[in-house]
Amino acid sequence: DKARASNQPAKEATPDQEAEGTQKNGEQFPKGAEPLHFLQCHSKGNSREDFKTQLWSCVFEPLLDCGARKGETVATCGGESVCLIDCETGVVLKKYKVATEEFFSVAWTTLPMVNSDSRKKSHNILAAAGRRGIVKLIHVAADFCYGEIKAHKKPIATVCFSPTQETHLFTASYDKRIALWDIGIPDCDYNFKASQLLVLESFSVPLRIALVPTCPEQYLLAGCEEGCFTWNIKLEKEQKNRPFEVTFQFPDEEGEMTTSHRVDGLAFLNDDVVASKSSKPGCIYLWSWSRSFDTKGKGCQRTVSAVILAELEWSTTDLSYLTLSTCPAKEHVFCGDEKGSVWIYNLSNYTTAWSSAKAKRSDKRIPPTQILKWPELQSNGDHLSEILINNVITDPTFTYLVALTSVNITAIWKKS
Incomplete structure (x- = not known):
């Protein structure tokens, strides 16, 4: 099912914002982007009346060496289902449901699996997890969920794979623990062996995780619910259960x-700069x-002040x-708000200055380069309102922007 969208143009940046946000290579996105698809594909029981299912996580499928996909496929999750969507056509290619x-979260990895003819071939594997504390492992090309890991007794808030070890999966749970798993590589009959490598103890629920x-x-x-930890x-260390090394301090409203x-x-903008959002x-x-975390510090559970470079102006x-x-x-930050808008920050003019060890904190908050407004959507003649943007991402080529909402709508914009 599709919600009908009026094709209103995205809000243009003001001349000042445009000048401030121009990239070094002259490109900019999604200035001039057009709303492409608004999909209602996570409905409970496939009901077209479902505008209550919350959508939480989305990630673009990695390109394989064989080029089987064009890099336009995004995995989304929310409610009882995980969907794979072709961003160009708006077609839901695959749908996986658990009633x-x-x-709450999906993540991709690419594994060198052995085929029935004993040859190795790279395949994309999707991990999906949520309220039941179970990680589902899905071989997307084969339309097959080949296994599951009973990772936690409480819900899993988020998952992510290591960028250097393709079988290493981190799961962050409401049990106040982050676990590292080796999911193994399935054989041609999809037999696999998963093992737990680490448990990171947290004093509060971990919500977002990022590898440095x-x-x-x-x-x-x-x-986390009560702070930022590392x-x-x-x-190589023998200790399997570990406390945090450092908790970071940030200024409050006073x-x-x-x-x-x-x-x-929480996400890294580049190798050093972290973007984080709290309840302020x-x-x-x-x-x-690097300037906040001193590896020469003594002992665990230290408290250090985050060395803040700048503040981005965002919703109140x-x-x-x-x-x-x-x-x-592309040195961009994206964040949705409570009105269905996407705030876009082009920070390419700032990152070089921030790389200096003597860089000082910017006095003024940096405004968004552009705010992409939510277009008018109608369902059965009624306007959809009170739309929260729970998550928003772009593909690696900077062609598509995908936003997930609180009203069971997956929104896709394309650079025009």
Whole structure:
């Protein structure tokens, strides 16, 4: 089912914002983007009346060496289903449903699997997890969920794969633990063996996790219900259950430094700059990982102040779990709001200055380069309103922007 969209143009940036946000290579996205598809494909029981199912996580399928896909396929999850969508055509290519589940997170990895003829071939595997604490492993090309890992006894908030170890999967749960699993490589009969490698202990629920780009096998960063923490995840250490190494302090609304605040948005903008969003209204922090985290510090469970480089101007809503994303290749940050808008920040003019060890914090909040407004949508003649953007991402080529909403709508824009 599709909701009908009036093809209103996206809001243009003001001349000042446009000048401030122009990329080094002259490209900009999604200025001039057009709304392409608005899909209602996660409906409970396939009901076209379902505008209540919340959509939470989306990620683009990696390109395989054989080029079987064009990089236009996105996996989305929410409610009882996981969908694979062709962004160009709007066709839902595949749909995986578990009637007793509510999916919160999806992540891709590429495994060198052995075919029936004993030859190795790369295949994309999708991991999906949610309320039941179980990770489903799906071989998408074969339309087959070949296994599951009973990872936690409480819901899993988010999952992510290591960028350097294709079988290493992190699961962050409401049991206040982050687990590292080796999911193994299935044989031609889909037999596989999963094993738990690490358990990271947290004092609060982990909501977002990110591996540090310069050392993805050594440090993991997590935004939690009650703060921002990092752990040493190096597998050479014998200790399997580990406390956090550091908790980071951020300014509260009165300017006082505090560790007790919800961090519901977290992603690396580049190798060093972290974008994080807490419950402080109207603000997304940009801060330096290397200048904040001193590896020479003594002992675990230290408290350090985040070295903040700048603040991004954002919505003043006090609603939580409207997460942010980044596109490191294009130096952009994206975040949806409580009105169905997508805030877009082109930060290419700032990142060079921030790379200096002497870089000072910007005095003024950086405004969005562009705010992509939600178009008019109608269903059975009624306008859809009160739309929260729970998640928003772009594909690696910067052609498509996908936003997930609180009203069971997957929205896709395309650069015109």
